[in-house]
Amino acid sequence: MAFEQPLPKSLSPSRLADFQTCPRRYQHASVERIAQPASYATAKGRFVHYVFEQLFALDPPDRTMAAARGFVPAAEEHILTTQVRSEINLDEAGLAQLLAETDLMIERYFTMEDPRTITSEGIEMRVGVTIEDTPLFGILDRLDRDEQGNLIIVDYKTGSLPNRNYDAQTFANAELYAALCEEKFHERPTKIRLLYVSQGETIERSVSDVVVKARATSAVTAWHKIKRYYDDGDFPATPSKNACRFCSFTELCRSQGVPVPPR
Numbered sequence: 001m002a003f004e005q006p007l008p009k010s011l012s013p014s015r016l017a018d019f020q021t022c023p024r025r026y027q028h029a030s031v032e033r034i035a036q037p038a039s040y041a042t043a044k045g046r047f048v049h050y051v052f053e054q055l056f057a058l059d060p061p062d063r064t065m066a067a068a069r070g071f072v073p074a075a076e077e078h079i080l081t082t083q084v085r086s087e088i089n090l091d092e093a094g095l096a097q098l099l100a101e102t103d104l105m106i107e108r109y110f111t112m113e114d115p116r117t118i119t120s121e122g123i124e125m126r127v128g129v130t131i132e133d134t135p136l137f138g139i140l141d142r143l144d145r146d147e148q149g150n151l152i153i154v155d156y157k158t159g160s161l162p163n164r165n166y167d168a169q170t171f172a173n174a175e176l177y178a179a180l181c182e183e184k185f186h187e188r189p190t191k192i193r194l195l196y197v198s199q200g201e202t203i204e205r206s207v208s209d210v211v212v213k214a215r216a217t218s219a220v221t222a223w224h225k226i227k228r229y230y231d232d233g234d235f236p237a238t239p240s241k242n243a244c245r246f247c248s249f250t251e252l253c254r255s256q257g258v259p260v261p262p263r
């Protein structure tokens with residue numbers, strides 16, 4: 001079966017993660033572009049990211065906790081649209097919970113760093129490059145410049161902190177962002193900093209040449225497979241408990257005979 005929709009123009013780190021988890025998920029989300037309803041967790045993530053994005057749009061001396069809290073009403077207006085509210089069944093109690101969790105994350109964030117002292121090269125920075133023949137695109141939360149002049153990739157995380165033995169996946173997206181930055185700016189970021197604002201904890205990892213090359217190579221390999229599956233008209237499903245647990249397409253897959261494990 002040939003797809004009616006064109007092949008996506010580029011591959012982002014999150015879509016690559018979809019593909020690597022289950023190629024059929026990539027087919028549904030990126031090729032067929034089947035809408036995925038918001039969840040409470042995704043809405044909360046966008047809400048908190050919006051607040052921090054606005055905070056960093058201010059001049060450094062103005063980036064205070066009061067200023068961050070001042071962006072919450074605007075986040076309600078921009079992120080909690082009627083559609084999102086209906087998709088996550090947001091009632092009064094749900095809204096109160098989201099506002100309370102956001103307030104706590106703002107408070108914890110200010111124990112992690114002082115945004116008045118931070119120099120950023122970009123906020124919500126859009127980076128598109130081609131590595132070998134693979135078009136890659138991503139939006140970085142922040143690209144900072146530290147006191148030694150090094151580039152640091154900073155990513156806000158509103159979910160739970162991974163356990164202590166961080167698996168390779170924890171840093172995978174950000175490591176691919178490092179490859180994008182190196183290609184775009186001819187300068188490799190030296191560090192990745194993940195800010196788990198829900199717990200007030202930061203985890204960091206140095207960026208090595210080997211890792212950046214490996215991430216870029218695996219994106220190129222995936223893109224070649226994506227093109228092949230697209231031409232075949234079918235992306236294989238690789239159902240598993242882990243892959244299917246957080247997937248929006250379980251009902252669709254079951255209706256197509258994919259043996260999706262029960263949640």
Ligand code: SF4
Pocket residue numbers: 021022023024025028237238239240243244247248249250251253258260
């Ligand atoms: S439900 Fe499972 S098999 Fe289907 S697309 Fe999602 S991850 Fe893949």
